Amino acid sequence: MEQINIYSADEVISRIYVEDDIEGLEDCLEEYRHVFAVMDQAVAMQCPAVTQIAEVFNRRGVPGKLIEASEERKNMETVMEICEWLLDNGADRDALVLAIGGGITTDMAGFAASVYKRGVRFAYVPTTLLSQVDAAIGGKTGVNFDNYKNMLGVIRQPEFTYICPQVLESLPHRDFCSGAAEMLKTFVIEDEGNYEEAVRVLFEMEKEYRIVPEEDAAEYWCDCVCAHAVELTPLIAAAARVKAGVVSRDQFERGERRKLNLGHTFAHAIETLARREAMTGDAEVGKTDITHGEAVAMGMVLAARLADRVFHGDMDTPTALEERISADLTDCGLTPQCPFEIEEMAQAMHKDKKAEGGKVHFVLPRAVGDVAVKDLSVEEVIMLLK
Numbered sequence: 001m002e003q004i005n006i007y008s009a010d011e012v013i014s015r016i017y018v019e020d021d022i023e024g025l026e027d028c029l030e031e032y033r034h035v036f037a038v039m040d041q042a043v044a045m046q047c048p049a050v051t052q053i054a055e056v057f058n059r060r061g062v063p064g065k066l067i068e069a070s071e072e073r074k075n076m077e078t079v080m081e082i083c084e085w086l087l088d089n090g091a092d093r094d095a096l097v098l099a100i101g102g103g104i105t106t107d108m109a110g111f112a113a114s115v116y117k118r119g120v121r122f123a124y125v126p127t128t129l130l131s132q133v134d135a136a137i138g139g140k141t142g143v144n145f146d147n148y149k150n151m152l153g154v155i156r157q158p159e160f161t162y163i164c165p166q167v168l169e170s171l172p173h174r175d176f177c178s179g180a181a182e183m184l185k186t187f188v189i190e191d192e193g194n195y196e197e198a199v200r201v202l203f204e205m206e207k208e209y210r211i212v213p214e215e216d217a218a219e220y221w222c223d224c225v226c227a228h229a230v231e232l233t234p235l236i237a238a239a240a241r242v243k244a245g246v247v248s249r250d251q252f253e254r255g256e257r258r259k260l261n262l263g264h265t266f267a268h269a270i271e272t273l274a275r276r277e278a279m280t281g282d283a284e285v286g287k288t289d290i291t292h293g294e295a296v297a298m299g300m301v302l303a304a305r306l307a308d309r310v311f312h313g314d315m316d317t318p319t320a321l322e323e324r325i326s327a328d329l330t331d332c333g334l335t336p337q338c339p340f341e342i343e344e345m346a347q348a349m350h351k352d353k354k355a356e357g358g359k360v361h362f363v364l365p366r367a368v369g370d371v372a373v374k375d376l377s378v379e380e381v382i383m384l385l386k
C-alpha cells in the first residue's frame with residue numbers, strides 16, 4: 001500500500017492510501033470504533049467492490065446511509081438529512097463518517113461531518129477518477145447554494161482517503177473522462193512527464209473504446225478500465241502526490257493552492273450557465289448537462305488562450321499550447337470547446353467565490369508543467385478573450 005501524507009508544518013494531518021483492492025480498507029478502519037457510512041446509492045448498487053464492503057459493514061453493524069449524488073441534491077437539505085441520520089443513530093464526538101462515492105458524496109458528507117456536533121472525524125473512499133485525483137484530497141467540503149457551485153463549505157481534512165482504482169470498473173465512460181480532465185489539469189500544473197504518460201494511456205483506452213459497437217460499449221469499458229489498471233494506478237498516485245504536496249504547502253489557499261484552480265473560474269461559470277440553460281426549457285443541445293470535469297476541460301483551453309493573450313498579446317491565432325491541450329483533451333474523450341460566449345459567462349465569473357476586490361486569481365499555463373497566477377478583472381478577461 002502506498003501512503004502519501006498531507007502535512008501542516010511537520011505534522012501529518014491527512015493520509016492518502018493507494019491500494020490495488022478494497023480489502024485493505026478494513027485495516028484502515030480498525031482504529032475507529034464508531035463508523036457511519038454515507039454512500040452514493042448508485043455506487044452501492046453498481047460497484048462490485050463497494051457492494052463487497054457494504055456487506056462487511058452490514059455484518060459488523062456499521063450504520064449506512066444512501067444518498068443521491070446529483071448537483072441538484074448537493075445542497076444544505078441533504079447535509080441536514082445526513083446530520084439528522086447521525087443524530088438518530090447515536091453518533092457522538094467519537095464518530096468517523098466514512099463517505100463512499102464521487103466528489104458530490106465526499107463534499108457533502110465531509111461538510112456534514114465538519115458541522116455535526118461542531119465537527120467529527122471523517123474519511124473518504126472516492127469512487128470516481130475525479131475524486132481520486134482531486135475532490136477527495138485537500139479538505140475542501142461544501143454544497144451548492146443559490147445556483148452557485150460550492151458556495152457554502154469549510155476546509156477540513158479527512159482522516160484518510162482510501163484510493164482503490166478497482167472501484168472505477170463500474171464508472172461510466174463519460175464520468176471517467178470527466179476525471180481524466182482533472183487528472184490532466186493536475187499534470188499541466190506541475191508534472192509534464194506524467195501529463196505525457198496520462199495522455200498516452202487515456203488515448204489508448206479511448207481508441208479501443210471507440211471501435212466497439214454501441215450496444216457493447218458499457219461492458220467493454222469496464223474491461224478496458226480493468227485491463228489498464230496497472231498503468232492507471234501510478235498515474236492516479238502521481239496526481240494525488242502533486243495535490244498533496246500543494247495542499248501541504250498551502251492548506252487554506254492563500255497562495256500556491258490557487259494553481260489547482262486552473263480552468264475553474266471558467267468551469268464554474270460554464271456549470272452555472274448550463275444549469276440555467278437547463279431550466280429555460282428551450283435549451284440548445286450541448287449547453288446543458290455539462291459535468292464538472294467537462295467544464296474544467298473547456299476552462300483549461302480558455303485559460304491557455306487567455307495566457308497567450310496576457311503573455312504574448314497575440315489576439316488571433318491559437319497558440320501551440322492551446323492547440324496541444326485542446327487536441328490532447330479531445331484524444332482523451334472530451335469535448336473542450338466552450339458552448340457559451342465569454343460575455344455570457346461574465347456575471348457568473350463576478351460571483352466566483354475566489355474573486356477579491358473585483359479581481360479574480362486566474363491560473364495561466366505558460367507551458368505544460370508550468371503555470372502562473374495573475375489577478376485580472378472579469379472585464380479585462382472579457383476584453384482579452386472576445
Ligand SMILES: NC(=O)c1ccc[n+]([C@@H]2O[C@H](COP(=O)([O-])OP(=O)(O)OC[C@H]3O[C@@H](n4cnc5c(N)ncnc54)[C@H](O)[C@@H]3O)[C@@H](O)[C@H]2O)c1
Pocket residue numbers: 040042043046047069070071074101102103104105107127128129130131134135136137138139140141149150167168169170171172175178179292293
Ligand atoms: N472538494 C474538492 O476539492 C473538489 C474538487 C473537484 C471537484 N469537486 C466536486 O466534485 C463533484 C464532482 O465529482 P465527481 O465527478 O466525482 O462526481 P459525482 O460524485 O457526481 O459522480 C459522478 C457520477 O458517477 C456515479 N458514480 C460514482 N462512482 C461510481 C462508480 N464507481 N461506479 C458507477 N457509478 C459511479 C455517481 O452516482 C454520479 O452519477 C462536483 O460537485 C465538484 O464540485 C470537489
